[in-house]
Amino acid sequence: MTSLLDVRNLHVTYSGSGGDVPAVRGVDLSLNPGDTLGVAGESGSGKSTVALALLRLLPANAKVTGQIMLEGEDVLQMKWGRLRAVRWVGASVVFQGAMHSLNPVKRIGDQIAEPLLIHELAKPDRVGARVAELLEQVGLPASRRQDYPHQLSGGQRQRVMIAMALACEPRLIIADEATTALDVMIQAQILNLLERLVEQTGIGMLMISHDLSVLAATCDRVAVMYAGRIVEQGPARQVVHEPAHPYASALSTAFPKIGDPASRLAPRGLPGDPPDPADPPSGCVFRPRCAVVETVCATVDPPLWPLRPDRNGDSDRHAACVHVGPGAEAAEHGRSSSGSSSSTEETSR
């Protein structure tokens, strides 16, 4: 079966007066129809850059290399005409902050109708009925089509964005922090809506969020990004509840768990800041903030190693850390038999 999305060795570098910023460095991702893949990471890790690269929506100062296969066709090689045909139909994006994405002086019904008319997917006399259907699908009464964006709440506007994204029945939806600005109740409603749509229509969804707990609740698989790279990838429940990479581990404790009072009291957050992408540290880029850093981490930049299958036999899990790579077990054994703990390195940078 051809993957819905297969991204190989994606690199994105922004150029500017201050020099080059390598925002995405060798990302691989894949997604089948009906799958939901979450991409997590703190601000600046490159999540939105990946999302925008998928449909070539990046600004002109971004240089992109690698391969982005969408239903077997390389998006990076597409001519403009083909790319326009693929946007909205092959894949569409729901951005955060619908107020900025919607046109404030245009009725929402007309905005939802726009991709349908551009792609000639509904006859002019059928467009009204299709818009009504889409509004109902996202839980808004069809009568709201006459409203302007400022007449709707934040959650309702986000629903309108989802209706627009669904209008052309795309095979892939990319939701970039689609619920971040909303209060928890509305956030839960929108997440349920997206989950239901994936279930009902069999589309694939790439969901981007800095909040691992949102991805754990919505996605089958999760990829964790740090400083432009994926540092851990695997089934959502494992990455969130038994993270293998120290950064994924820090991120998984960064948000309190609903219904677990102890987790509200647990120390949270990660000391320090992410590295300057233009001047990363040598070796593993996470080492200046890592709680289990060792001397070797200053020289080894670990690739994504496959992890051993878990008790469910699931082996499709990878992490980029010397503690999980080949030889890690032997090194661990050597340390415990000599009675020494890990030789914590000086983390001056």
Ligand SMILES: Nc1ncnc2c1ncn2[C@@H]1O[C@H](COP(=O)(O)OP(=O)(O)OP(=O)(O)O)[C@@H](O)[C@H]1O
């Ligand atoms: N247009 C641009 N020109 C130059 N650098 C950029 C541009 N857009 C993003 N960057 C830089 O690229 C890196 C990745 O940014 P990106 O927005 O992809 O991260 P993110 O993980 O989505 O963060 P956030 O959650 O805050 O949106 C950051 O260092 C950012 O400053």
